[in-house]
Amino acid sequence: MTVFDVLNLAGTIAFATSGAFVAMSKKFDPFGVFIVAFVTALGGGTLRDILIGSSPVGWMKDTTYVYVITVTVVLAIIFRNKLKHLSKSLFLFDSIGLGIFTIIGTEIGIQANFSPVISIALGTMTAAFGGVIRDILCNEIPVIFRKEIYATASIAGAIAFIILHYYNVNNNITYVITTLIIIIIRLIAVRFKLSLPTFYTIKKNEL
Numbered sequence: 001m002t003v004f005d006v007l008n009l010a011g012t013i014a015f016a017t018s019g020a021f022v023a024m025s026k027k028f029d030p031f032g033v034f035i036v037a038f039v040t041a042l043g044g045g046t047l048r049d050i051l052i053g054s055s056p057v058g059w060m061k062d063t064t065y066v067y068v069i070t071v072t073v074v075l076a077i078i079f080r081n082k083l084k085h086l087s088k089s090l091f092l093f094d095s096i097g098l099g100i101f102t103i104i105g106t107e108i109g110i111q112a113n114f115s116p117v118i119s120i121a122l123g124t125m126t127a128a129f130g131g132v133i134r135d136i137l138c139n140e141i142p143v144i145f146r147k148e149i150y151a152t153a154s155i156a157g158a159i160a161f162i163i164l165h166y167y168n169v170n171n172n173i174t175y176v177i178t179t180l181i182i183i184i185i186r187l188i189a190v191r192f193k194l195s196l197p198t199f200y201t202i203k204k205n206e207l
Helices: 003-025 030-052 064-078 089-111 116-137 151-166 171-191
Strands: none
Touching: 003 030, 003 064, 003 089, 003 116, 003 171, 030 064, 030 089, 030 116, 089 116, 089 151, 089 171, 116 151, 151 171
16 A cells, blocks of 8 residues: 555545544434545546546445445444543544545646646645535535635645655655645634625615
8 A cells, every 4th residue: 555545545535434424513424425525535536536537436446445434434433422521533534634635636637737727726626525515415605705824825835845856855745744734824824814805785874
């Protein structure tokens, strides 16, 4: 098993846990928790594979990911009472998943000889779109469409990955640096309440 495979599994576990936590907070039944965890972990990668013409998509070729998500959901349900007091658990797992999946999507783009812009887009899509599907299923406005810094952190990490790869930095070092950049950006944004500007239409009675 390569470092790339380990990262993929780690990201899957992190996002599956994140999805399971959200679903349980919405009081979903076990099947609902599994579905939300599944799409959170694999939704972005599935969309990426469809766009680049990789068929069948990754988790259909390697069912290990399905088994990993199943075990993750079962453990999350069993230990939900021990984890419910950890208010930052969801944020932590989500940030780890964001960092790892950004790496995976960006590297797949590079290996497929796509331009840097497309590779960055694939990295961001892989990392963020599982969360979009999760939030839609849970009747929430997707986090990347709100002012919270989320996709922006992924884009910054993907750019860093492209630069490090261009200068032939060791892959393992690149993986670590890129993931840390994304997690640190998320931590700083939350700690200091940094956000992107939001826009809205001015109503007549506000004029």
